[in-house]
Amino acid sequence: YVEVGCWNKIYKKDFLVKNEIFFSEDLFFGEGLDFICRASQKAKSVGVGRKKVYYYRKNNLKSATTDFKYQNIVNGEKALVKIKDDFICVDEKLQFAWNLHYALFCINTIINLINNKNSCNNYNEEYIIWKKRIRECGNKLIKSSQTPNRYKMKFFIAMYAPKILAWRSKRVKYKNIKKSV
Numbered sequence: 001y002v003e004v005g006c007w008n009k010i011y012k013k014d015f016l017v018k019n020e021i022f023f024s025e026d027l028f029f030g031e032g033l034d035f036i037c038r039a040s041q042k043a044k045s046v047g048v049g050r051k052k053v054y055y056y057r058k059n060n061l062k063s064a065t066t067d068f069k070y071q072n073i074v075n076g077e078k079a080l081v082k083i084k085d086d087f088i089c090v091d092e093k094l095q096f097a098w099n100l101h102y103a104l105f106c107i108n109t110i111i112n113l114i115n116n117k118n119s120c121n122n123y124n125e126e127y128i129i130w131k132k133r134i135r136e137c138g139n140k141l142i143k144s145s146q147t148p149n150r151y152k153m154k155f156f157i158a159m160y161a162p163k164i165l166a167w168r169s170k171r172v173k174y175k176n177i178k179k180s181v
Contacts, residue, residue: 006032029072030079041088068116073109103137107158114166134158
């Protein structure tokens with residue numbers, strides 16, 4: 001398992017310059033995933049170490065990944081679409097991985113809308129659209145033999161009882177905050 005973020009990797013500068021890999025200036029959420037997807041498609045080899053040199057704090061309630069802002073969701077989806085459009089070599093496994101990631105993004109969006117006060121009321125139309133997207137993505141992924149069972153269950157619950165996932169997510173978040181460094 002390799003984290004998709006760019007913050008836990010080291011890159012050679014000449015590799016980035018030669019391949020014109022940089023952070024997209026029109027993305028402020030999902031820009032790291034976009035960066036690592038472009039870099040990984042151009043890399044001829046990748047080295048993986050086991051030494052911990054980065055600690056990700058989960059107790060910062062005002063971080064971009066914790067603090068709810070609907071614009072982050074819009075920009076995150078924009079990043080995912082950009083990543084898909086920029087695929088160099090599209091094969092079945094890559095397409096499946098993107099579909100799985102997008103479906104999980106949709107679920108996290110619904111969870112965030114539910115867990116943030118007044119979000120569902122302020123973004124009722126958007127909530128309905130995201131629920132529809134979860135059903136479209138989830139139905140396809142539930143039927144796929146490639147989808148791990150744990151995700152099939154998550155998609156099923158998200159499609160029919162998203163408030164259960166939102167409740168569980170809130171509990172896990174606060175447990176992580178208490179355990180965080």
